[in-house]
Every structure is written in C-alpha cells, then in structure tokens.
Amino acid sequence: MGKISNEDLLKKISDKFHDQVTTVGEPFGLLTLETGREQIIDVLSYLKNDAALQFIFLTDITAIHYPGIERQIGIIYHLHSPVNNVRIRLKVFLNDGDVHIPTATVLWNGANWMERETYDFFGVIFDGHPDLRRILNVDDMVAFPMRKEFPLEDPNRVDKKDYFFGR
Amino acid sequence: MNDIQLVDAPAGVEGAGFFATSVDKVIGIGRSYSLWPLPFATSCCGIEFMATMSPHYDLARFGAERLSFSPRQADLLMVMGTIAKKMGPVLRQVYLQMAEPRWVMAVGACASSGGIFDTYSVLQGIDEIIPVDVYVPGCPPRPEAIIDGFMDIQKLVQTESLRRRNEPKYQELLASYGIL
Numbered sequence: 212m213g214k215i216s217n218e219d220l221l222k223k224i225s226d227k228f229h230d231q232v233t234t235v236g237e238p239f240g241l242l243t244l245e246t247g248r249e250q251i252i253d254v255l256s257y258l259k260n261d262a263a264l265q266f267i268f269l270t271d272i273t274a275i276h277y278p279g280i281e282r283q284i285g286i287i288y289h290l291h292s293p294v295n296n297v298r299i300r301l302k303v304f305l306n307d308g309d310v311h312i313p314t315a316t317v318l319w320n321g322a323n324w325m326e327r328e329t330y331d332f333f334g335v336i337f338d339g340h341p342d343l344r345r346i347l348n349v350d351d352m353v354a355f356p357m358r359k360e361f362p363l364e365d366p367n368r369v370d371k372k373d374y375f376f377g378r
Numbered sequence: 379m380n381d382i383q384l385v386d387a388p389a390g391v392e393g394a395g396f397f398a399t400s401v402d403k404v405i406g407i408g409r410s411y412s413l414w415p416l417p418f419a420t421s422c423c424g425i426e427f428m429a430t431m432s433p434h435y436d437l438a439r440f441g442a443e444r445l446s447f448s449p450r451q452a453d454l455l456m457v458m459g460t461i462a463k464k465m466g467p468v469l470r471q472v473y474l475q476m477a478e479p480r481w482v483m484a485v486g487a488c489a490s491s492g493g494i495f496d497t498y499s500v501l502q503g504i505d506e507i508i509p510v511d512v513y514v515p516g517c518p519p520r521p522e523a524i525i526d527g528f529m530d531i532q533k534l535v536q537t538e539s540l541r542r543r544n545e546p547k548y549q550e551l552l553a554s555y556g557i558l
Contacts, residue, residue, distance in 0.1 A: 347464075347499075348463075348464070348498075348499060349463045349464050349466075352498075354498065356498045356499070361498070362498075363496075363497055363498065364496045364497065364498075365492065365496060365497060365498055365500065365502050367502050367506070368491075368492060368496055368502040370491060371496065
C-alpha cells in the first residue's frame with residue numbers, strides 16, 4: 212500500500228471538486244474516477260501540483276470505445292505519484308461525433324505523443340495540442356482502427372475468402 | 379580433397395581446341411554462383427536466415443556469402459519478415475535503388491501474404507508493392523527451405539535472357555507496379 216490510502220485520496224478530491232468527480236470503483240486497488248471534459252485539466256492540474264498528492268508522472272493516456280451506448284468514447288488518464296507510491300485512473304466519456312477534449316500537454320510534455328497515439332487510433336481531438344497528427348499508422352489512413360466500426364482485417368486480402376475453403 | 383565438383387559446362391558446340399556456346403548461358407552461370415543478397419530481415423525469418431548464413435547450413439556453398447548491405451551492389455533482395463504498411467515505401471525504395479539485373483525472394487508467410495497478421499497495419503504480401511520472383515513458404519521456413527528458394531533463384535538466373543530488362547513482358551510487369 213502507498214503512503215496515501217484510496218479513502219484519503221478520494222476524500223481530498225471530493226472536498227475540492229464535490230460532485231464534478233464521481234467514483235467508478237477500485238479494481239485491483241486502483242482508484243478509478245470519472246469526470247467531464249470541462250474540469251479534466253483542473254483535476255489533472257490539482258493532482259499534479261498539490262503539495263501532498265504529487266501525481267507528477269503521467270503514465271498513459273489512452274481511449275476506449277463502447278459502441279451502442281450514448282457516450283461511446285472514453286478517454287483514460289493514468290497518473291502515478293512516485294513519492295506516495297500510489298496510482299489513480301481518470302475517465303472522461305464523450306458522445307461520438309463530438310470527441311473534443313482539452314490537451315494535457317499544458318501539464319506534461321510527455322502527453323504530446325500519447326495524445327497523438329490516441330488521436331491516431333480513436334480519432335479523439337485534443338484541443339490545443341501543438342501537433343495533432345498520426346504517429347504510428349500510415350499517414351494516408353482514413354480510418355481510426357481501434358474504433359469498433361472499422362474491420363480489423365485488411366480489406367485488400369483475397370486469399371481468405373470463403374470459396375477457397377468450400378464454404 | 380578429390381571430390382571437388384565443378385559446374386558443368388553449358389550446352390554448346392565442342393571440337394578440337396574450341397568450344398562455342400551463347401554468352402547468355404555463360405554469364406547466367408557466372409551470375410548464379412556469385413549472387414550478392416541484400417538481407418531485408420524484419421523478424422523471425424531473419425533469425426532463420428542467420429542460421430542459413432552460418433557454417434552449419436552455409437549459404438557460402440552457393441556462392442552467396444557476400445551480403446551486400448547497400449542495395450546498389452545487391453543482386454537479390456531477400457525480404458524476410460513482416461512488412462508493416464509504414465515499412466512499405468522503405469522496401470520499395472530499397473528495390474528501386476537496386477541495379478538490374480535484380481531478383482526478389484519473399485521468405486516466409488508474412489512477406490508472401492501477410493501471414494497471420496491479417497490486420498490494418500500490415501502489408502498483405504510484398505507483391506503488393508514490388509514484383510517477387512520466388513516465394514518461400516513457412517512460418518518461419520527452415521534453413522533448408524530458404525536454401526531451396528535460393529536454388530530456385532539460381533535456376534532463374536541461369537535460364538533468363540541477359541536482356542531480361544528489355545523484354546516486353548518484364549517491362550509490363552514493372553509498369554504494373556508503377557516502376558520505370
């Protein structure tokens with residue numbers, strides 16, 4: 212266990228942000244919170260700059276896609292406080308078609324490539340990002356391949372058609 | 379040391395003090411036993427190629443021990459491993475930098491067809507971007523299979539015309555890839 216328990220952590224965040232941050236759970240002891248895009252930078256900034264918490268390390272930014280529900284795209288932030296040996300996870304869910312969220316590069320320079328990767332695979336637009344373009348996939352790709360509506364298989368491939376296998 | 383084998387002379391006209399054959403055949407034999415391969419190894423097939431080059435299997439027996447790490451001096455492009463779509467233009471550039479005559483060997487399932495990586499990020503066979511002479515199946519192929527593929531290349535080299543580049547069929551093939 213870290214120097215700060217999840218209860219203390221949750222209490223500090225609740226005192227500061229009240230009902231703007233809701234608790235999702237504590238899977239595997241990892242406190243998971245949900246918030247909105249209006250206050251995500253405030254929450255991240257508080258977690259990073261608070262003298263006691265010191266979540267100075269941005270482990271990862273990624274996203275997830277749940278098709279068929281109202282707020283399909285979730286953007287997920289993992290933070291680590293090396294001083295207190297504790298981690299936290301933040302989620303922001305957005306409607307498909309309006310996938311805009313403020314950039315975290317104002318807090319961590321390391322968020323630059325993480326946000327480019329999240330844009331590359333999920334099409335999340337990080338407003339204010341200095342250079343939001345594809346990073347891993349080919350530049351001329353039109354799809355956001357980790358979204359569920361795009362097929363995983365390469366459509367150019369013909370040698371796996373059913374008629375080759377008598378189906 | 380008495381079992382040294384020499385390459386058989388090509389078919390020709392022989393008489394007292396002379397031997398006549400076509401330049402094509404002589405140069406073909408010469409080329410086939412001194413191919414300089416360019417190993418384009420991106421994954422596990424490249425590891426098998428290392429075994430093929432090593433003394434146990436010894437590709438030097440076929441005259442191909444001199445690897446050319448510059449495409450400009452290479453005769454044979456050996457593509458061994460998964461080629462991601464982002465690597466595709468690089469591979470094409472390497473092929474374009476090779477001088478004629480040039481041959482291409484796709485070693486392993488990934489280079490031949492994309493293999494198990496039937497996915498948005500992987501090129502589904504290098505023959506989508508460059509022409510391929512010999513495909514070696516396997517995942518990865520054993521060194522014997524790579525050597526077998528190499529011997530097929532040697533046969534191609536021996537039997538092809540010297541002016542392969544000028545043949546309409548060959549030019550048509552290259553044009554279909556947007557090369558020339």
